[in-house]
Amino acid sequence: MRTPKLIASDIDGTMLINWAPRFSPQMLGLVERIVDAGIVFVPATGRQYTNLRRLFSPVADRIPYVCENGALAILDDELVYRATMDDGLAREIIEDMLADPGCEPVVSGMRTVYVRTGAPELVDHLVNVTGYNVTELDDLTHIPEPFMKVSAYCTDGVPREQHWHDRFGERCAVKVSGLQWLDLVPNGVDKGVALAALAERLGIAAEDCVAFGDAENDVEMLEWAGCPVTMETSLPSVLPLGRYRTDTVEHAFERILDGPGFDW
Secondary structure, rough: OEEEEEEEOOOOOOOEEOOOOOOHHHHHHHHHHHHHHEEEEEEEEOOOOOHHHOOOOOHOOOEEEHHHHHOOOEEEEEEEEEOOOOOHHHHHHHHHHHHOOEEEEEEEEOEEEEEEOOOOOHHHHHHHHHHHOOOOOOOOOOOOOOOOOOEEEEEOOOHHHHHHHHOOOEEEEEEEEEEEEEEEEEEEOOOOHHHHHHHHOOOOOHHHEEEEEOOOOHHHHHHHHHEEEEEOOOOOEEEHHOOOOOOHHHHHHHHHHHOOOOOO
16 A cells, blocks of 8 residues: 555546535545645645635645646645736637627636626526625626636526637637636646646655546646546547546545555
8 A cells, every 4th residue: 555645636536526516424424534634635626716715724724736627736825836828819709709698708816706787597597506706797898807718508508618719729728627618728837847847846746646536627637647647537539548436435435544545
C-alpha cells in the first residue's frame, strides 16, 4: 500500500453522481478524515471558488482548490495560479452566444459569475441549484474584473461543442463540463496545469498524487497524477486512463483510509 500525499478529485459525475446538488454526510466525513490524516485534498472542477467553499464547509479553510476547469488555483485563500481570457476574444464569444436563443453566456470572475440582466431561469438555476454567487449586468461585454472563463449554458439541451470548436478552437480551449454546459478557457489551461502549479507550491511531486475523474475536462489531470482513478461511468475515451477504476469515490476513499489502498 502506498499513501498519497495529495488526492485531487473532479466533482460532478465523480464525487457527485446523478447530478446530486450536495455531498452526503458520509462523503464529507471521508474528506475530513483524509485531511486529518495529513493528505492534501484538492477539489478540481469547473465550479466556482465560493461555491466549493460552501460545498466543503467542514474543511473549507483546510484545503486548496482548483476551480474554473483549471483557470484558477487557490491555497489559503490566496492565488497560486490564474489564467485570464483575452478581452477581445471573450467579447466575440459572448456576442456569439447572445445571438443564439438556446444559449446563455456565463462569465466567471474570482468570486462571482456574471450573467445578462433578464435571464431569471438561469439566475434561479445558478443560485438555487448550483449554489453560485451571481451578478447580473446589462452589458456582458464589459466585465468589471479580469475573468477566467466563458461558459455556455445550453437551455435547450442541444450540444454546440463543434460550433465553438470550429469558430474559436484555435484561440481557446473548449471543454464539455456538464449535460448542458460547455466552458471556453484560455489555451493551455486545464486541471493538470493548475494542479502542477499547486503541487509545486506545496512541494509535492505528481508521482505522489492520486486523481479521480470521469470526463474530457479531467484528462490532463488524470495524465498528470501518479495514480489516476477513473469512474466506472466515465466516458469511453476517459475510462482507460485510470490505473484503477471505482464505482464510487466513497469506496475509493475508504480503500485508501481503511483498506489495501492503491499501489503504483
